[in-house]
Amino acid sequence: MQEPELREPRLHVGLIMDGNGRWATTRGLPRVVGHEAGVGTVRRVARAAPGQGIGTLTLYAFSSDNWRRPAAEVAGLMGLLRLYLAREVEVLRRDGVRLTVIGRRDRLPDGLAEAIAAAEAATRAGTRLHLRIALDYSARDAILAAARAAAPDATREDFARLVTGDGAPEVDLVIRTSGEQRLSDFLLWESAYAELHFTPCAWPDFGEAELAAAMTAFRSRQRRFGGLPAAA
Ligand code: FPP
Secondary structure (H helix, E strand, O other): OOOOOOOOEEEEEEEEEEOHHHHHHHHOOOOOHHHHHHHHHHHHHHHHOOHHHHEEEEEEEHHHHHHOHHHHHHHHHHHHHHHHHHHHHHHHHOOEEEEEEEEEOOOOOOOOOHHHHHHHHHHHOOOOEEEEEEEEEEEHHHHHHHHHHHHOOOHHHHHHHHHHHOOOOOOEEEEOOOOOOOOOOOOOOOOOOOOOEEEEOOOOOOHHHHHOOOOHHHHHOOOOOOOOOOOO
């Protein structure tokens, strides 16, 4: 697959995929149908990402606080993740996508951690896109675990490696769908200087056009990282 030549480093975009439940209930459907529709968006967005200059895409699939949801919804979500791994890994591998999962693995239903490890191994060589799925993920827990593991004289860079787990770069842009404007314990360390983009579009309705619009808005921002504008 040929991408247009890029004039900027490849970006890290974090996606808070919100609004599946509302999308379904406003249509009189069970919430899990919204999650099923959301998997379609995951496919579309992963396919579109490299062409938008995105090198790393982190998707918030299940937060550590999502265990509070009804057991049937949790089981539905875990089933969808299992199915996604089973069906998609070969396509991801073929498309040069490296898949990794961040978050805890010790509380996942039987066999899922093994399926994740197999998917990670099968896609290890991918360089076109690093697709990260945050599953049983809490940014505060990741920071706490890093603090416990860090040497007393650890540098910021050392600490960042412990927090991210897989060496992913800092986040350039966080997109949240469906109107809420909060970070909900997602990539808090990595997003220190991320731009934020909130869209009313529900995740199942999000697609290539909405991603392109978010990237255009991002490129119009002036990022100063605490400094002054270049011309000042
Ligand atoms: C938030 O919508 C969405 C989630 C908690 C789950 C996201 C999961 C998927 C899109 C499917 C599986 C993911 C992958 C990577 C295959 P919500 O249920 O909180 O929506 P609401 O705010 O309208 O209730």
